[in-house]
Amino acid sequence: MSEHAIPDHGRLIPRDRTVHPAPRDPEYKTSVTRSPNLPLLSMESSPSEETGPTFGHGLLGKLDNNLILNFSQGAAPALGERILMHGRVLDQDGRAVPNTLVEIWQANAGGRYRHKKDTYFAPLDPNFGGCGRTITDENGYYEFMTIRPGAYPWPNRGNDWRPMHIHASVFGHSFGQRLITQMYFEGDPLIDHCPIAATIKDRASLDRLVAPLDFSKSRPLDYLAYKFDIVLRGRRQTMFENKLEGM
């Protein structure tokens, strides 16, 4: 038993699971054996979900958010269309989520991952690792320099292809906000053919994962920009909430 009070920042707003993918979707075959049959046990959040790990800006190396240069440590740029991926991490109340870790990974310009399990015959780029990370600033803002990832085929139904996408992992300020998602690119025709995108049944919810081309951040003669805001669960704070012990 601890004698120190746990700071109370409010309960987490329960997840609206209708905006999330169906856990089991026969069109995405691997999900069939990896999804629970039984209902989840619902409970209001507790300190275990309301607290979470924090990471300081000191963690980051200078090139951690530059996937064009970080694999070669600045020696040679990766091949591909240069892009800026940028946006803000917000909570459901529209508040910025500052100082939170954002990690991304992606295929190279040919659609190949640098992973021992990826055997697609598009070649590896000797100057592209495919991972990056950053920490949001005080306004919840983040950015990555990278290259546009290639679409790639994957074994599922007879002829399935992933649209261009960048995987993103976000912490927020509590373990219950933890989220992994994917950014898609405006105008990519493969989005409408992808069984993984289609695990999200609410079209508006899928559309919110599609990053628009953003000329306000594009740099002439250098790179195009895509804007990708990420919304995490918010916290409930009312005048009638019970406080944690000792508060």
Place this chain on the structure above:
Amino acid sequence: MVQKIDTLIESASQTAGPYVHIGLMPTYAGNGGSFETEVGTDPIAGKIEGEIIEIVGSVFDGTGWALRDVLIESWQCDANGLFPGQDGADPNFTGFCRFAADAETGEYTLRTVKPGSYTGRNGVESAPHISLWIVSRGINIGLNTRIYFSDCDNSGDPLLGRIEQRPRVDTLIARKTDDGRYRFDIRLQGEGETVFLDI
């Protein structure tokens, strides 16, 4: 027309996919050196209070096959029931660990400190537990669950108390196999299905 509610909608989850290790555990993916320091490699950052324990297990799919590509994160309080960042918390304990199943055997090992119990809202005491978040290819939204311990008093725990089918409580309890060693298997689906949380 009624007034408008202007809260935002949470971004949808998408599967972490088979290559999640590239982004979150580059060394495991064979890309060591991508970052100077990887996060979550060890929750114990120096001399700490309490008992250091090892929890070993597998994550099984609905056919009983142990996932080789699963990635798990854990979050917990220290031996005195204090979360990192809280007044008096053990400065050498980060509370956070990231680990993956072995690509050959499908078995994971979590080495950490045994958590204490803590008192939450309204004076309700939680039995010692570790929170887990499980992601992989085929998991469309990360699965939350908890590890409790067979050698602790779990009788008053508010979460375990909500499980209607009492035999299912056992799916959240790590079995002590030796001094400081526990076994905790996770079953995603079917017989003995682990209790997953919407919390």
